[in-house]
Amino acid sequence: MSGVYQAEIVSNNSIDNEAYLLTLKAPEIARASMPGNFVQLKIEMADGGFWRRPFSVLDTDGGNIKILYKPLGKGTLALTKFPPGKIVSVIGALGNSFSFPSRDSMIILTGGGIGVPPLYNLAKHLIKSDYNPRNIHFFNGAAGHDSIVYLEESAELGINVYAVTEDGSMGIKGYVTDGVKQFLNGMSKTSLSNEPVMYACGPMPMLRAVGLMVSEYDVYCEMALEALMPCGFGICMGCVVMARDDKSVEGFSYKRVCREGPVFRADDIIWETDGKKWLNY
């Protein structure tokens, strides 16, 4: 159950590679939040922008929630100016969350850009639930070494962390899916008994590539989607994606990223229909 809360900003600092770490005092949300959940922050914008902005929860710490963001749009740019002590209106915790895999799974986390936070959150929860960190493989993709986020912090969890950069300036060269494919190819050769299970989050073009990859490799995958979200709690019907729906006459229905998601099974998302992309990505 979610609510509207007035939360105090504990800290809002620039960390590495243009990312900011925002800590909010929001005990009710911290208590309820599960990996994949998000919050809607009210951010005043000078040009008349007035929607809230959705942020996935990176971590919880006592009564605090942490959010990792990059100032890429007018909302996040305005947010960088918010000082500690300021009270902001937050709605949360919103959306569904990742399901936990079976204990002996080979857990692959595929994150692109600022899609890393919910996967970090998931890794942390899994470890807290006594999953073996050595079975968790986190592929963190970015354009280059200067834009990759939360790599060291992820490594500190004791999991396997792989940097993948498009320009090759750090780790594996290529898209994050190239890194994961190399890993999956290697795995089948060593015939590990552990079944791979994937969790992904990132920009839509990346998630589409992940969707195609897991279908080719026959790997179960859940992905947290992003969308423009006027409300975030299901009343506006604005943030939908086309998803398989056996109960509907058409075989699909438009599902709300904020309510039925943000976490969807990769094989439920319909990326294109009649060869036509339905999304401007």
Add this chain to the structure above:
Amino acid sequence: MAELLTEIAGIEFKNPVWLASGTCGYGEELTDFYGLDELGAIVTKTISLEPRAGHPPPRVFETSSGMLNAIGLQNVGVDKFISEKVPFLRKHRAKLVVNVAGRSVDEYCRVSETLNSVSDDVVMIELNMSCPNVASGMEFSKKPSLASELVKSVKKITPIPVIAKLSPNVSDITEIAVAVEEGGADALSMINTLVGMAVDVNTFKPRLSNITGGLSGPAIKPVALAMVYRASQAVKLPIIGIGGIRNVEDVIEFMLCGASAVQVGTANFIDPMTPMNISHDLDIWLERKGFTSPSELIGKIEVE
């Protein structure tokens, strides 16, 4: 304490603050935040005869002090609405107004007739004569003769009082207001969204899959006020004001311009508590100004 009780077409509402169609679903999600029985009324997402999938994304875009939407009337259809949604709304004692749309007069009538089976639950029907995002939806709100015929036909088929929801996308809204009054409407609600558009200058593509959409939010409030004012001069019907309402001052403005009640729309997205806050503040405002009922404000704008 002022008395917020409001009467529209012989029906009593707890207060004059309603939820606008398309901005509150069928009420389910809002029960996380407050009890539906605390509202004046809830106007459901548009119901059509058959379920509709709606438009593909992108469906929404933020503009200066407003937003564009082209949802495409995604809804469960009237049968499923009655079997799945009405029991929930009944359980939560919501004052239920059902927004209805159709592709033809006959379709509007068939949906309204189907609703007769739950006439104990549905206090009013609101005819969506004006959705700008669906082909043919606009016609009823543009031609006075069609608007009048639609209301007349629905009135014949159902005992449930009928609200005609008007579109601002016309050259003279008073013509339509007069026509639906002649057709027998019990009330007017206005305005629906204004047709609008936005373009991505990087991709050269429209921001909405439907190309154009409906503009709502604070940006349209002055337009809505002018139209409510003009319509109130032209007809005797009670008017329910809609358009960019965010706070109690907005409500007072609408009432002074002739509205008997209001619907909160886009503001629900930003803060779902908005209608609760407005009702609370309205009580305080009336008390402070020495009024005992919001009805004392209706049409009381002072024009030289």
